Amino acid sequence: MSNEVSLDQVDRDILFQLSQGGRLTNVELAKRVGLTPPPCLRRVKRLEEAGVITGYRAVIDPEALGRGLEVLVDVEIYAQDRKSFEAFEATVASYDEVVECRRMYGRPDYFLRVAVADHAAYEAFLTGKLSGLPAVLRLESHLTMKKIKATG
Structure with a gap:
């Protein structure tokens, strides 16, 4: 991590869900982690900016x-x-x-x-x-x- 970030359980749930399916919409992700879309999007953006989330990719056979x-x-x-x-x-x-x-x-x-x-x-x-x-x-x-x- 480029900037030290404290991760709570919601952050960890977001990271888990995105690691399972990086193409989740913000609405679906928010639903899965028990948030409304705006705070979920803010958390994802914070995780990206802090370097916790380093990118998204397609998994190809x-x-x-x-x-x-x-x-x-x-x-x-x-x-x-x-x-x-x-x-x-x-x-x-x-x-x-x-x-x-x-x-x-x-x-x-x-x-x-x-x-x-x-x-x-x-x-x-x-x-x-x-x-x-x-x-x-x-x-x-x-x-x-x-x-x-x-x-x-």
Whole structure:
């Protein structure tokens, strides 16, 4: 949060409802959290301005985009200097296949979520792009058996 904001239970209810369906109208949201529309809208605006609500987005079915295979990848790198970290991060962030990249404490150094069409596309990404990066020491791929819980 950019500005420290005290959240009461109504604020938390608003955040929960919006996280479940960001396209709720203010009238519907107000009804769900037990407010009338004007104070509900003021609270939402305050949460947006304070940086608690950072945006709204559409959740898109990866299959519809031809990216039905998601692979979680642990990456360890050789380098420990800032320039190498930054170069690796910039390169990985530029790859369309990488939908999430996190620098981790400890091992692995990075955690990636990669979305591709199928196993052949993942192999091409892994061998043609990721494993060829100069800083890469080790890669470990994880395929999901079953998604139990996911947010967005």
